[in-house]
Amino acid sequence: xxxxxxxxxxxxxxxxxxxxxxxxxxxxxxxxxxxxxxxxxxxxxxxxxxxxxxxxxxxxxxxxxxxxxxxxxxxxxxxxxxxxxxxxxxxxxxxxxxxxxxxxxxxxxxxxxxxxxxxxxxxxxxxxxxxxxxxxxxxxxxxxxxxxxxxxxxxxxxxxxxxxxxxxxxxxxxxxxxxxxxxx
Numbered sequence: 001x002x003x004x005x006x007x008x009x010x011x012x013x014x015x016x017x018x019x020x021x022x023x024x025x026x027x028x029x030x031x032x033x034x035x036x037x038x039x040x041x042x043x044x045x046x047x048x049x050x051x052x053x054x055x056x057x058x059x060x061x062x063x064x065x066x067x068x069x070x071x072x073x074x075x076x077x078x079x080x081x082x083x084x085x086x087x088x089x090x091x092x093x094x095x096x097x098x099x100x101x102x103x104x105x106x107x108x109x110x111x112x113x114x115x116x117x118x119x120x121x122x123x124x125x126x127x128x129x130x131x132x133x134x135x136x137x138x139x140x141x142x143x144x145x146x147x148x149x150x151x152x153x154x155x156x157x158x159x160x161x162x163x164x165x166x167x168x169x170x171x172x173x174x175x176x177x178x179x180x181x182x183x184x
Contacts, residue, residue: 001138001147001155008134008159012127012166019123019170023177026112031064031101035088041080043073050077064099071095104181112181120174124167131163 024034033056040047050056054068054077068074078097081090091098104112135156142152 001141001151004134004137004141005155005158005162008130009162011130012162015123015126015130016166016169016173019119020173022119023116023173026116026177026181028104028112028177028181028183031058031060031062031099033058033064035086036064036066036081039080039084039086041073041076043076050080053077059098062101062103064101066090066097066099067095068097109181113178116174116177116181120170123170127163127166127170131159134159 021034021037024032025037026035033051036050036056039050041050041053042048043053050066053070053073054066057065057067059065066077068077074092074094074097078090078092081088081097081099088099088101091100138147138152138155138159141147142149147155
């Protein structure tokens with residue numbers, strides 16, 4: 001029974017990590033290197049993350065500098081950024097690529113906040129699905145007389161407590177990202 005609850009906690013933790021990673025990719029009007037996490041550049045036939053090909057730094061509050069270690073990859077990095085869905089046009093000066101993050105409009109902020117809430121809700125659904133899966137395992141154990149009915153009730157309560165804990169963490173992460181987006 002303890003292993004089932006530990007497994008649930010681990011899976012829910014991974015769900016929370018994925019959520020935070022997804023939130024990192026949502027641009028909030030400030031320079032943030034996490035928006036480049038999902039972009040891959042064709043480097044000698046291998047899709048390679050930009051972070052492995054260049055030094056990335058925040059030059060100003062809304063400017064991200066990308067300086068490739070191999071100058072010949074500058075145009076490939078630029079094309080990959082243009083083809084991505086981040087919605088920022090790279091500026092190439094021959095040595096460094098600059099991404100200037102535009103100030104977000106009120107409408108765009110609300111749209112991004114809605115996206116954050118939807119992503120958080122999807123994570124909560126995943127957490128509840130993990131709970132249901134583990135509850136079924138506990139009920140099966142009780143049916144097979146591996147645990148008693150009292151143990152089942154204790155296990156269900158512990159599982160619900162773990163679920164509630166992760167739902168609160170998801171809500172907190174969502175509220176924090178929404179606040180970041182709505183800041184001017």
